[in-house]
Amino acid sequence: MKNIFIKVIIITFVFISLIAFWRTPVSLALMNSESYINWMDSLNFGGEETSSSTNYQLQDTAGEIGTGEISSTNYAGLIGFRQAEADPKMTFAISDTSVDFGTLSTSSVSSDSITITSTTNAVDGYVTTIYETENLKTGGSADIDDVADGTVTAGSEEYGIRTSGTDGQMNGADTAITVSPQAVASHASWINGSVVTITFKAAISSLTSAGAYAHNVTLISTGRF
């Protein structure tokens, strides 16, 4: 009995070894018949498509060996069932499309915040940019000056944004919004729910023209696949 059991184990390992040999670059992809093509197959022993709870969703595959990204000067590969099967994913959300400072004061800095959230399976992550078409201004000629010294200060006419969050790109200074897109958030690999807070700040001096000020800023999130 024991001998038979041992032989079965050995044959099993040999069989696995042969399968490993036979997985040439082409043979992996081409399971097909007249009615279908399966672009990827996988030798594994388990996995789920619908694992989830309140805080996560998981699609997993168990039993694969040597999965992940590989590359050199001349090639790049995404190894494994999950790497191969994934359609490109990109979601982007803005928490609030209205920022209202209310009445500005010469004695304090007014601020309001929004959050932006990006999720992507892009291999190089994503970047979110912000741009304006014109300054924060009245219907006439008056505008609130862009911050230039890194800090919006009470009593000075200044307007800008600062980010917070791991992927924020303006975490260190209050920064002017320009007509050229500038990165406000970025992540260098796939990410599920990258949240960055953008805090808008404004201050005025006694010489800031009275009036109702407004402008639109546009946020664009781009996956880097």
Place this chain on the structure above:
Amino acid sequence: MKRKSLFKKIVGGTLVSLILMLAFPSVPAHATHTSIKDTMSRLKTGVGSNHEIQFTLDASTNIIEDETIIITFAASWTDGLNSIDCEDIDIMDDATQEDIAEVAVEACAATATEWGAIVAGDVLTLTAPSGASTYIDASSVVTIKIGTNATEEHTGDTQIVNPAAGNDLAITIGGTGDSGTDPDGQLAVSIIAEDQVTVTATVLPSFTFTISSSTCALGDLTLGTVQTCNVTLTTTTNAVSGYTTTVVGTAAGAEMVHSNLTDDIDNATGVEVNANSEEFGIGTSDSGVDIVQESDCAGADGGAAADAESIDTNGDNVAASVASAAGPVAADATIACFAASAAATTVAGQYTSTVTFISTGTF
């Protein structure tokens, strides 16, 4: 002993299996471009957006004559892609512009020297020129601009309108040699209900005006000199168009009136109050206003003349401007200079004049 030997075989076999699997990892069965992205100018549903699709050709792919780059937008984009044409498209190879056909000349079809750009459904097919050559080398960075961001030969005038809001909207990049179900690259974009944040703020109007004194004593008027006194008018405002301060007398033609209410000191007839001439007037330190500028009111006191004119410059009792600014000001001070002189026939006595200053902001 036998059991130990068997155990070694099992472990050995396992290791061999693992090594073989690691040594021959699976690789994608198709060529894949890298660094693929589509930078759009707008993500809002229903609005036109420029696209800047960029990717790096894989190391084994040159694009030669007659070969294609095929960009397929997800079905949610409008068929025809809002009638973009070749004049709305740029193709760049490592930032070098490729020649592209024109509507009027080649009807956007490829020629021996120019790329073609044809839209059918949601598919944009870019075809390399037919002249034998390699048009884009392997590993090159390819940039395709679509929309008003295109500038080659013509500036684009049409953008692709974003489809209904949705996530994971795929754009695939294929071309010659691909099956269509096996594109060389894929990306996804997220179209959202609103991609703009409207920022609003209010700055309340402010205005302050002060007159340094409500009296101004000219003292004793004597022959040979012009007496002056002054008050300072100060305005602070954030009115976008600044302010104007005016002066007006009590009535048309009002002069400095004697306490007997009969006699008076005549208003200045020109823009100067001169000694030995019975004249009363006002000057201002400001320029560009109705009242004549008297830049050194204090220095004129006791002198032979001062730049000053009648408060009622036109004899109609319409207020005349003595100070102004074109924008917001902080503590903008103007000196209003009163000047008077007496002639030998001026009746002795006490004379007074009441004038009113009004400062008005233009918001």
